[in-house]
Amino acid sequence: MKKIETSLATLKNDLASFYNPAEHHFMVMNAVEMGEKMEVQWFFCDYAHPCETTCFFTLIERGEEVPSIKDIVDSAWVAEAELVDLMNINVENTAKGFVLEPDFESGPLLKKK
Amino acid sequence: MNTFFSAIGNLFKEPVTTKYPFEPTYKPDDYRGLIGFEESLCIWCRRCELACPPGAIVFSQDMEGKQTYHYNRAVCIYCGECVRACPKEGALFQTAEPAPCALKEENINNGWNQLFDEALDSREKFAAEKKRKAAEKAAADKAAAAAKKAAEEQAGTNNETSAG
Amino acid sequence: MGKQYEIPVGAQHISLLEPLHFRFTTENEKIVKTDANVFYVHRGIEQACCSKFKFRQVSFVVGRVCGLCSISHTTAYSQVAEKLLKIEIPRRAKYLRMLVIELDRIHSHLLCLSHVAENSGFEALFMKTMQYREFSMELLEAVCGNRIQYDFSIVGGVTRDLKPEVADMILKRLDHFMPQLEELIGIYKNNWTLSLKNKGVGRISKEDAMRLNVVGPFARAAGLAVDVRNETEDLLPWKEVGYEMITDTAGDVHARNMVRLREIEVSIRIIRNVIAGLPESDLVTETKAFPEGEATVRLEAPRGELFYYAKGNKTQVLERLKIKAPTFSNVAGMVHAFTNNEYASAPAIIASYDPCLSCTAR
Ligand code: SF4
Ligand code: SF4
Numbered sequence: 035m036k037k038i039e040t041s042l043a044t045l046k047n048d049l050a051s052f053y054n055p056a057e058h059h060f061m062v063m064n065a066v067e068m069g070e071k072m073e074v075q076w077f078f079c080d081y082a083h084p085c086e087t088t089c090f091f092t093l094i095e096r097g098e099e100v101p102s103i104k105d106i107v108d109s110a111w112v113a114e115a116e117l118v119d120l121m122n123i124n125v126e127n128t129a130k131g132f133v134l135e136p137d138f139e140s141g142p143l144l145k146k147k
Numbered sequence: 148m149n150t151f152f153s154a155i156g157n158l159f160k161e162p163v164t165t166k167y168p169f170e171p172t173y174k175p176d177d178y179r180g181l182i183g184f185e186e187s188l189c190i191w192c193r194r195c196e197l198a199c200p201p202g203a204i205v206f207s208q209d210m211e212g213k214q215t216y217h218y219n220r221a222v223c224i225y226c227g228e229c230v231r232a233c234p235k236e237g238a239l240f241q242t243a244e245p246a247p248c249a250l251k252e253e254n255i256n257n258g259w260n261q262l263f264d265e266a267l268d269s270r271e272k273f274a275a276e277k278k279r280k281a282a283e284k285a286a287a288d289k290a291a292a293a294a295k296k297a298a299e300e301q302a303g304t305n306n307e308t309s310a311g
Numbered sequence: 312m313g314k315q316y317e318i319p320v321g322a323q324h325i326s327l328l329e330p331l332h333f334r335f336t337t338e339n340e341k342i343v344k345t346d347a348n349v350f351y352v353h354r355g356i357e358q359a360c361c362s363k364f365k366f367r368q369v370s371f372v373v374g375r376v377c378g379l380c381s382i383s384h385t386t387a388y389s390q391v392a393e394k395l396l397k398i399e400i401p402r403r404a405k406y407l408r409m410l411v412i413e414l415d416r417i418h419s420h421l422l423c424l425s426h427v428a429e430n431s432g433f434e435a436l437f438m439k440t441m442q443y444r445e446f447s448m449e450l451l452e453a454v455c456g457n458r459i460q461y462d463f464s465i466v467g468g469v470t471r472d473l474k475p476e477v478a479d480m481i482l483k484r485l486d487h488f489m490p491q492l493e494e495l496i497g498i499y500k501n502n503w504t505l506s507l508k509n510k511g512v513g514r515i516s517k518e519d520a521m522r523l524n525v526v527g528p529f530a531r532a533a534g535l536a537v538d539v540r541n542e543t544e545d546l547l548p549w550k551e552v553g554y555e556m557i558t559d560t561a562g563d564v565h566a567r568n569m570v571r572l573r574e575i576e577v578s579i580r581i582i583r584n585v586i587a588g589l590p591e592s593d594l595v596t597e598t599k600a601f602p603e604g605e606a607t608v609r610l611e612a613p614r615g616e617l618f619y620y621a622k623g624n625k626t627q628v629l630e631r632l633k634i635k636a637p638t639f640s641n642v643a644g645m646v647h648a649f650t651n652n653e654y655a656s657a658p659a660i661i662a663s664y665d666p667c668l669s670c671t672a673r
Contacts, residue, residue, distance in 0.1 A: 035605070035606070035607050055521045055522050056521060059521075059524040059526070059537065060524045061524075061616070061618050061635060061640065062618060062633070062635040062639070062640075064620055064631075064633045066622060066630070066631045067631070075620075077607070077618070077620070077635075079542075079609065079616075081536070081537055081542070082542070083541060083542050083543075083544075084542065084543060084544065084545075085539075085542035085543060085609075087607050087609070089607070107524070108522050108523055108524075108643065109522075109523040109524045109640070109642075109643035109644070111643065112639060112640075112642045112643055113639075116639075119350075120353075120357075131348075131350065132348065132349065132350065133349060133350055133353060133672055134350050134353055135350050138350075142353070142355055142358060143355070143357055143358050145361075145362075154435055163442050173449050173452070174452075175452055175453045175456065175477075177456055177471075177474075178452070178456050178457075179455075179456035179457050179462075198367070198368075199368075200364060200368035200371040200372065224371060224460065224462070225456075225457065225462075226371050226462040226470075227462070227470060228367075228368070228371070228465075231470070
């Protein structure tokens, strides 16, 4: 797995210059709690053999807004909606209520304090 | 058209399903069934309890330290982890027997939860008792040692005085 | 523009096997827009795996994510844990894992095919496919000791060995199944009634499949050659046992049926090769280490690419486990492929996606 650090400001540029639909496919987004901060990850994989998994990551503060990559990767809305519901991350232009019912207490995967 | 004729033909064939319960269904001889326990071989190391994913095995302990094995067939997922974890060959083994249905009288869920908590409690009590006894013993030992020392000192001073 | 109607399908619907909710906007019977909701079966498995269970027990927990591809989940988790522990598993264990994964693929594909037939209104073919599927369930029971929850892969290897008589039984049953598979291929390919409901229905183009990152038979039927078995070889040696990529170009329900049927043929070949070339070695690599660091694993489940991410912190309990199921990747493509189809075709299209919602919502 190749890990590339990015930042919220440069994320969209980095992904736009990296992502080529004919070469890579977008797999999923993930978030890991790192104490007070959170690491948000975007996973890509290529179609070639042997394939390589590429992970873009950035550290964010809790509650900080993450830019949406829907306009770069068309299917990213599913992964973004999942993170909003399960990890209580604030993603630009994404509403609650896709993986969990809208009135559910959000962030069930966060570590219990 | 072929499908049509074979469909008509099928009307005159025997059913392909097994006539359970009049005939037995297929079951391999190493089917993953109930877990058996052989008390005489067990060394009470509780590794099976630690390994079991759903917590279907628990040991309770009485005040003398004697442990009892409890197993719930409705919680067990028949994975065999306990058998692999057991250091003593033959103490735990997996039979090919499917679990019988649970009956209402058995109170298999709530009853088990209660038993589970009680078993953990009983072990805690035993450990606390053991600790208390150990502490008592240590205190007694200490007291005895102190008394002995005092006695020795006393004896020493006595000797001294007598010598003086 | 005609009058638009909104028709909900699910969460409980006779043609749906799983609680999935679609809201179709239709115009003159044509679907113009689809919304989906998957929020009925979230069970918090990832949270349980990172709090309640120790890392060796997690392989049994993730087996319960999905009943149909239980072995794919346990194997993918075991592989990711092995990466964190930095151990290599014995070759025989790798071969046995491939054997069970392929047997599982046969039964899962046949199940999907039978449901496509049923949802297209062809009950007799549903019965026939289910009848022929039974052999694979019995083989899995003979190999793993259980029909559904195989609990076959554990961290470090596999739990049971393949007995010679079971290997013989597998080969015999496969020989017996071959003509039945031919028969099924004949029916699914040429049956005129079925073709009315399947050909040209639920079509997705290769460009759209690529753009929406579709995986599994859904993508391969559209001509997008994506298969993890083709892309990785470090964990399981797929090429060695005769793996071959199957693709089609049409991208409709019929093409998906054909891809699945021909993949069953490939699976049978892999199983035969695995049994013929089964290496002799131990079954489990023992270690006393604790998981540390980060790792990802991809594995081809019957429905497509399965992805596991795990992070360990040198204790018994993992820091984070992320599961991405194949259907999760396909949601965007699924919603897209309904557009411009008759509403009456929707059940067959849904079945042909082979959706697994328990995996998606976890
Ligand atoms: S078979 Fe598995 S679930 Fe059953 S008691 Fe043993 S370890 Fe526990
Ligand atoms: S692991 Fe075996 S020896 Fe140890 S307590 Fe369990 S049954 Fe007894």
